[in-house]
Amino acid sequence: MQVLYFAWLRAKTGIGSEEVAPPAEVATVGQLIDWLKQRGPGHAEAFADLGVVRVAINQEHSGLDAPVAAGDEVAFFPPVTGG
Amino acid sequence: MILVQREDFDPGALLAGFAAGDTGVGAVCSFIGLVRDRGDSDGVNAMTLEHYPGMTEKQLAGIEAEARARWPLADVLVVHRFGRLEPGERIVFVATASAHRAAAFDACAFLMDWLKTKAPFWKLEEGADGARWVDAKATDDAAADRWRS
Numbered sequence: 001m002q003v004l005y006f007a008w009l010r011a012k013t014g015i016g017s018e019e020v021a022p023p024a025e026v027a028t029v030g031q032l033i034d035w036l037k038q039r040g041p042g043h044a045e046a047f048a049d050l051g052v053v054r055v056a057i058n059q060e061h062s063g064l065d066a067p068v069a070a071g072d073e074v075a076f077f078p079p080v081t082g083g
Numbered sequence: 084m085i086l087v088q089r090e091d092f093d094p095g096a097l098l099a100g101f102a103a104g105d106t107g108v109g110a111v112c113s114f115i116g117l118v119r120d121r122g123d124s125d126g127v128n129a130m131t132l133e134h135y136p137g138m139t140e141k142q143l144a145g146i147e148a149e150a151r152a153r154w155p156l157a158d159v160l161v162v163h164r165f166g167r168l169e170p171g172e173r174i175v176f177v178a179t180a181s182a183h184r185a186a187a188f189d190a191c192a193f194l195m196d197w198l199k200t201k202a203p204f205w206k207l208e209e210g211a212d213g214a215r216w217v218d219a220k221a222t223d224d225a226a227a228d229r230w231r232s
Contacts, residue, residue: 006135007205008216059138061201075135075203079219082132082163082204083116083175083195 001070003036005046006077009053012046021070029055030064032074052078084159085143087134089166092176102158102180112187113178114195120170122217128209130217132165132174135203139163146197150179153193153232154186161194163202193230200227 004017022035033053037044047053055062056075068074086092094115102108120127147159162176175198179190206217 004135006203007133007207056135056138056203059135059141061142075138077135077203078205078216080200080203081206081217081219082134082202083199083223 001068002073003032004073004075006075008078009046009076013040013042027067028064029057029062029066029068029074032068033064033076046076054079084161085140085147086160086162087136087139087143088162088164091164091173092162094173094176097160097162097176098178101160101178105157105180107182108157108180109182110184110187111178111180112184112191113176114191115173116175116195118168118170118172118174122206122208126210127170128211129167129169130209131167131207131214133205133207134163134165138203142202143198146194146201149197150190150194154179154181154190156181156186156190159190159194161198163198163204165204196223196226196230199223 001020002017003020005013005015010016022032026032026035033047037047050064054077057066057068058073098113102111118130143161147161150156150159156179158180160178164174168174177191177194179187181187200223207214208217
């Protein structure tokens with residue numbers, strides 16, 4: 001599973017992307033976040049307030065309760081500010 | 084058509100070529116977004132637009148398809164820049180063409196409102212006190228919500 005971070009989530013985790021292999025019990029975005037938070041203080045800080053974190057699965061906007069699986073591209077970012 | 088690019092664009096040249104030769108078009112509407120010298124904080128020296136390559140193009144294509152489903156549009160053009168931009172520089176260009184002005188006006192506003200809440204771009208403002216990520220605005224969500232049907 002490829003996990004991507006953008007804007008201040010990239011700054012806080014210190015990485016733009018990482019290949020991860022979470023255990024089988026990680027079945028949703030919310031569970032993936034709980035698992036990613038254990039990777040280090042930067043990750044924990046990035047996911048400290050989920051009210052300002054948005055997620056896309058395979059480049060489609062998604063929600064915290066959405067299912068994730070091996071092979072997915074999961075991106076985390078703040079609410080968008082383009083235009 | 085969707086273009087995501089670092090380079091500047093020439094609005095006059097884009098408009099001159101837009102829907103050119105289609106004599107069924109009676110209305111062309113366009114919008115240009117510019118970098119301002121003030122934002123969440125006063126004194127913005129520059130901003131850097133980060134985006135999610137791949138998803139950006141996919142989301143913008145989806146927004147164009149939604150506009151074409153809602154209005155009878157002869158043509159749609161969206162150009163969005165990324166990278167470091169200074170005040171006065173152009174960020175985004177949207178143009179719509181239709182037989183009549185109502186569809187062109189409405190579709191142009193819709194494209195901008197949806198783009199601002201769905202396209203994966205993020206602005207990092209550079210000011211006197213350093214750089215800070217721009218917060219999303221509730222007014223942008225409200226503007227997008229008015230098109231919910």
